[in-house]
Amino acid sequence: MAKKMKPAILVTGAAGALAKQVIERLRHDNQVVAVDFRQQVDLGEGIPSYRIDFNKRVFEDLFKKYHFESVIHLGRILSSQETRMSRYNANVLGTQKLLDLSNKYGIKKVQVLSSYHVYGANAYNPALIDESAPLKGANLTMDLVDSVELENLAIIYLWRYPNLNICILRPCNIVGPGVRNSISSLLSSQFAPALAGFSPMMQFIHIDDMADAIVLANKKNESGVYNVAPQDWVAYQEALRLCGCKILPLPSIPPFFPKLITRWINARSFPPYLLEYFKYPVVIDGRTFEKKFNFTPKRSLQEIFRFYRENKHPV
Known part of the structure; x- marks a missing residue:
């Protein structure tokens, strides 16, 4: 009897901590192929890995091969990465190329990772924002235009090509081991700045739970747009205290605050x-998302904050 072939799955962004977690969960039962436009990543035996620009012709060769x-x-x-134009080329034009190839080669399921940032932050946000809320992020800043356009593009393809079963995930702050985003850098600092007079409610999801959510969504054939977040939240300054950070109240004077945070967390830019x-x-x-995919986050805020309390980096 011929050996049954494992289903092949393309995972982009392979250099990121979240993608590595997802690949680790999928590799046993699937033929995972990893790609990243920044670098080629060694993911061990049995995981083909490529550094490829989605807008180059060689990207299509992977669809033909696998x-x-x-x-x-x-x-x-x-x-915080690259220039605005390079982000647009990768996030919007690259995603369009990916979706076009997915439709051309009969892909049965496409997941697109977005962010809760697309909703925008302002004083008039409702207490709980559901998936029907408008995406106001691009109206507030040009830095979110490509993120919102990426989402809008995916939504257009979601309705135009139902055969792709596109599932768009909008997670809250992803944190935990290996995560290198701005909020994770702040939580792991000895000293963390906060705007004087402000301490907004925030949500955090552990990277392990987010990887579980992505794998669950890949198994179920449910298209649509879904927020991914636990049903608990905490004030920003309280989160800093629980992570063992010493809080530095600062005036919200742009560009003073972003520049100071950049220096404080030793990042390229804030x-x-x-x-x-x-x-x-x-x-x-x-x-x-929790109801449709039977998803329950396993890692509590206490566990998340304990990790950062016990893993401080010097500033």
């Missing part, structure tokens, strides 16, 4: 648009 059943698109460039997310709450409602 006959993917599904695509998990985690390769979004953050606003996206100025994030300033608003340290002023106003953006609390998303993740109950639809």
Whole structure:
């Protein structure tokens, strides 16, 4: 009897900690192919890995070679990375190329990782933001235009090509071991700045839980747009205290605050648009995803904060 072939899955953004977690969960039962436009990643035996620009012709060769059943698109460039034009080329034009190839080669399931940032942060946000809320992020700052356009593009393809079964995930702050985003860097600092007079409610999801959510979504054939967040939240300054950070109250004077944070967390840059997310709450409602995919986060806020309390880096 011929050996049954494992289903082939394309995972983008392979250099990121989240993609590595997802690949580790999928590799036993699937033929995972990893790609990243930044670098080629060694993921061990049995995982083909490529450094490829999605807009180059060689990207299509992977679809011809591996006959993917599904695509998990985690390769979004953050606003703190690259120039605005290079982000647009990768996030929007690259995603369009990925979706076009998925439709051309009969992909049965596509996941697109977005972010709760697309909702925008302002004083008039409702207490819980569900998936029907408008995406106001691009109206507040040009730095989020490519993120919102990426989402809008995926939504257009979701309705135009129902055969792709596109599932768009909007997670809250992803944190935990290996995560290198701005909020994780702040939580792991000995000293962390906070805007004087502001301490908005925030949500955090452990990287392990987010990887579980992506794998669950890949198994079920449910298209649509879904927030991914636990049903608990905490004020930003309280989160800092629980992580063992000493809080430095600072005036919200742009560009003073972003530049200081950049120096404090030893990052390449701190996206100025994030300033608003340290002023106003953006609390998303993740109950639809939980019900439809039978998802329950396993890692509590206490576990998340304990990790950062016990793993401080010097500043």
